[in-house]
Amino acid sequence: MRAARASLCLHVLLIVASVVGAFDPITTTVMVGIGAALTRGIYNYLHESCDSRWIAFNSTGLEEDLRTQLFGQHLASHIIGKAVKGFMNTTNPKKPLVLSLHGWTGTGKNFASALIAQNIYKEGMQSQFVHVFTSELHFPHAVQMDTYKTQLQQWIKGNVSNCPQSMFIFDEMDKMHPGLIDSIKPYLDHYEKLDGVSYRKAIFIFLSNAGGEIIVETALDFWKAGRSREEIQLKDVEEALTLSVFNNKRSGLWRTSLIDKNLVDFFVPFLPLEYKHVFQCAMATMRAQDMDLVQATTIADLVAHDLPYFPKGERVFSVKGCKTIESKWEYYT
Numbered sequence: 001m002r003a004a005r006a007s008l009c010l011h012v013l014l015i016v017a018s019v020v021g022a023f024d025p026i027t028t029t030v031m032v033g034i035g036a037a038l039t040r041g042i043y044n045y046l047h048e049s050c051d052s053r054w055i056a057f058n059s060t061g062l063e064e065d066l067r068t069q070l071f072g073q074h075l076a077s078h079i080i081g082k083a084v085k086g087f088m089n090t091t092n093p094k095k096p097l098v099l100s101l102h103g104w105t106g107t108g109k110n111f112a113s114a115l116i117a118q119n120i121y122k123e124g125m126q127s128q129f130v131h132v133f134t135s136e137l138h139f140p141h142a143v144q145m146d147t148y149k150t151q152l153q154q155w156i157k158g159n160v161s162n163c164p165q166s167m168f169i170f171d172e173m174d175k176m177h178p179g180l181i182d183s184i185k186p187y188l189d190h191y192e193k194l195d196g197v198s199y200r201k202a203i204f205i206f207l208s209n210a211g212g213e214i215i216v217e218t219a220l221d222f223w224k225a226g227r228s229r230e231e232i233q234l235k236d237v238e239e240a241l242t243l244s245v246f247n248n249k250r251s252g253l254w255r256t257s258l259i260d261k262n263l264v265d266f267f268v269p270f271l272p273l274e275y276k277h278v279f280q281c282a283m284a285t286m287r288a289q290d291m292d293l294v295q296a297t298t299i300a301d302l303v304a305h306d307l308p309y310f311p312k313g314e315r316v317f318s319v320k321g322c323k324t325i326e327s328k329w330e331y332y333t
């Protein structure tokens with residue numbers, strides 16, 4: 001609606017401008033007036049709105065970004081690509097898309113979420129239709145849980161009413177109060193409408209470390225057996241993953257609410273990163289600084305090499321993944 005209005009407005013302005021242009025001489029005042037109106041029109045025209053000019057899924061873009069920028073995560077890339085593509089290609093989805101991303105810190109969960117956002121919203125993570133919640137930032141005090149619940153429900157409802165294709169990212173899901181998780185449960189379900197609002201076109205992404213140890217164990221087992229990490233399949237971690245989220249005391253309600261009810265559509269494991277992946281992350285960071293290839297390679301190697309790895313003797317997996325690179329590389333230049 002707003003877009004149609006804005007473009008109509010712009011159209012009228014252009015006609016007015018050309019008509020005025022036919023008169024000679026044009027006074028400065030008129031020019032300035034038209035300039036201001038035109039600027040306003042253009043602003044409206046450019047302002048993000050909930051329509052296909054601002055929200056358009058780029059399937060090849062997502063595939064390419066996952067393949068070339070999300071390092072060392074063949075499973076996550078594959079699952080996310082399929083899930084998002086399938087969902088965005090459905091005209092009338094039966095429920096919102098719910099992804100649960102699991103893995104240790106620095107393995108790319110946030111980054112992968114950003115890649116999804118970038119290939120759906122023109123403004124990417126900056127889009128007004130993308131909402132990020134962090135339990136410790138947005139819902140820090142257990143005593144205020146009732147307020148948080150109401151607030152969160154209102155936010156979700158308000159935002160989805162504004163734009164059905166909204167995206168909600170919940171960081172540190174494993175630190176979320178169970179009651180809060182419970183309060184968002186209805187929005188993830190198959191309801192056609194809740195209070196007149198349909199949530200079926202929304203996307204919910206949960207990020208957590210829950211199950212991270214299991215994923216690491218699996219990766220380590222493969223490594224010890226001399227098998228390549230690309231051989232790891234979803235079935236190798238999936239059962240263990242649901243079980244561990246299942247058994248985690250803190251996420252007990254998460255289990256009963258989301259997993260038992262099959263509200264989560266996809267569990268996405270993020271594997272621990274090896275030196276070569278951290279090196280790739282570091283290279284990408286250096287190259288983004290316009291560093292030449294030789295210098296970038298030297299520094300990326302230093303940065304990646306100095307990070308802690310485990311198990312201690314073999315140094316197979318990076319303890320913090322790609323996490324601290326952004327803050328560390330300058331030290332090496």
Ligand SMILES: *[C@@H]1O[C@H](CO)[C@@H](O)[C@H](O)[C@H]1NC(C)=O
Nearest residue numbers: 056058059060061062064065
């Ligand atoms: C989709 O992404 C690809 C790869 O990043 C890019 O070349 C292409 O221009 C994008 N298409 C649109 C419509 O933005």
Ligand SMILES: *[C@@H]1O[C@H](CO)[C@@H](O)[C@H](O)[C@H]1NC(C)=O
Nearest residue numbers: 059060085086088089090091
């Ligand atoms: C989207 O769905 C149509 C059929 O509805 C199918 O032909 C097409 O291949 C699908 N595209 C993707 C990217 O899955």
Ligand SMILES: *[C@@H]1O[C@H](CO)[C@@H](O)[C@H](O)[C@H]1NC(C)=O
Nearest residue numbers: 131132154155156157158159
């Ligand atoms: C949308 O969500 C944001 C939080 O991300 C909140 O501040 C805002 O009030 C919500 N908008 C509506 C209309 O509820």
